[in-house]
Amino acid sequence: MTRGPVRMLILIVCCVPAISTAGAAPATRPAAPAKILFDTDMDSDCDDVGALAMLHALADLGEAEILATVVSAKNPWSAPCVDAINTWYGRPDLPIGRPKQPNAVNSSSKYARQIAEEYQHDLKSGADAPDAVRVYVDVLSKQPERSVVILTVGDLTNIAALLSLPADGDRPSGIDLVKSKVKVWVCMGGNFIGRPAKDDMKLGNNNFSLDAASSLYAITHWPVELTFVGREIGSVPSGLKAGAKLAALPKDHPVRRGYELYFGGAPKDRHIADQTAVLYAVRGLRDYWDIEANGTMDLQPDMTFTWQPGGGKQSYLLKRKPDGKPNDRAIEQAVEQLMMHPRRGPVPQ
Numbered sequence: 001m002t003r004g005p006v007r008m009l010i011l012i013v014c015c016v017p018a019i020s021t022a023g024a025a026p027a028t029r030p031a032a033p034a035k036i037l038f039d040t041d042m043d044s045d046c047d048d049v050g051a052l053a054m055l056h057a058l059a060d061l062g063e064a065e066i067l068a069t070v071v072s073a074k075n076p077w078s079a080p081c082v083d084a085i086n087t088w089y090g091r092p093d094l095p096i097g098r099p100k101q102p103n104a105v106n107s108s109s110k111y112a113r114q115i116a117e118e119y120q121h122d123l124k125s126g127a128d129a130p131d132a133v134r135v136y137v138d139v140l141s142k143q144p145e146r147s148v149v150i151l152t153v154g155d156l157t158n159i160a161a162l163l164s165l166p167a168d169g170d171r172p173s174g175i176d177l178v179k180s181k182v183k184v185w186v187c188m189g190g191n192f193i194g195r196p197a198k199d200d201m202k203l204g205n206n207n208f209s210l211d212a213a214s215s216l217y218a219i220t221h222w223p224v225e226l227t228f229v230g231r232e233i234g235s236v237p238s239g240l241k242a243g244a245k246l247a248a249l250p251k252d253h254p255v256r257r258g259y260e261l262y263f264g265g266a267p268k269d270r271h272i273a274d275q276t277a278v279l280y281a282v283r284g285l286r287d288y289w290d291i292e293a294n295g296t297m298d299l300q301p302d303m304t305f306t307w308q309p310g311g312g313k314q315s316y317l318l319k320r321k322p323d324g325k326p327n328d329r330a331i332e333q334a335v336e337q338l339m340m341h342p343r344r345g346p347v348p349q
Contacts, residue, residue, distance in 0.1 A: 033065045034058075034282045035147050035183075037139055039132075040274070041073040041154025042082050043109040044206070049258035050243070050339045051153055051274035052082065055282075056089035057341035064282045067148065068139045070097040070132040072155040072211075074106035076125055080116035081109075083123040088254050090345045095139060096123060097132030099157045105210045111261035119254055120348045132158040133165060137174070140181040146224075148181050151281040153188045153274035154207060160214035163221045175223055184225040188277035189215075190297070190305070191237065192230040192316045197292070197307040203237055208303045219299050227280070228297070228316040233289065234276030238319075240328050241269035242335045255339055275335045280317060288331050290318040 058064040165174030189207035246267040259267035296312030
């Protein structure tokens with residue numbers, strides 16, 4: 001075999017510029033796990049339980065690294081519930097924080113207290129959890145530049161507080177810390193109706209509206225990339241659902257238990273709003289979704305908005321429709337498989 005053509009081929013390949021695939025669906029999962037800082041209300045709906053279960057499954061599969069699991073809720077049982085689920089999945093030492101702001105939402109829960117009381121964990125009360133903003137600062141400060149995915153599936157109280165945090169000595173301000181350490185914020189919320197999208201709030205949007213002042217501040221002051229997973233992607237308007245198959249899990253499984261407590265009996269199907277946000281934050285677009293990128297949400301104080309296309313750092317997901325049909329069943333199947341993924345290691349005693 002002659003060597004001249006080989007050298008020429010190598011030279012040609014090395015000189016070809018890299019082709020950007022930003023925004024494209026990856027054929028395989030990234031080599032490095034996604035660094036996820038998870039922010040959940042863990043109170044009013046059971047999809048938060050399913051979302052946290054999925055995140056642990058993705059960590060077990062090597063696709064995600066869970067940096068922290070903070071709560072945006074003031075419910076005293078939300079943080080202990082998160083701690084109980086983390087402990088059951090073999091990660092009892094994940095940092096957990098809770099908002100200390102007086103405007104933090106305090107919603108009731110059908111399952112948080114029961115899960116906290118029935119499963120082993122260390123955090124006895126939400127009042128014992130550190131300030132969520134302190135957890136954000138501690139965790140982000142230790143991470144490489146532009147490496148962290150912040151994933152919110154609840155109120156935006158903690159995000160607003162982080163962005164409002166002033167510099168203190170050698171510690172940068174919250175907004176500068178975000179600019180330095182955060183790759184993207186994935187936010188479950190909003191109704192993206194029409195093109196260009198707008199939301200008149202007729203369908204509701206609790207993740208924004210329950211603490212509207214924080215939502216307005218967080219979204220309008222966010223300095224880096226932000227992707228919205230709208231309610232039409234996985235919430236009630238989407239038609240997607242999962243949960244009934246959790247009845248096949250062992251009776252002492254906390255995810256099955258969360259759905260049982262929520263429904264007051266056997267697990268039933270429920271929308272998968274938070275689960276779709278987890279799926280996107282870790283796996284990206286894949287064959288599940290398309291994306292409307294490079295725009296800005298023109299959010300108003302009443303939480304209505306109009307999407308302004310072009311020139312922005314914000315995006316929102318769109319249903320992908322191969323052959324004219326959305327991939328709803330494939331997404332539901334992925335969610336179910338991850339919620340029911342076997343837990344690593346023995347049950348904590």
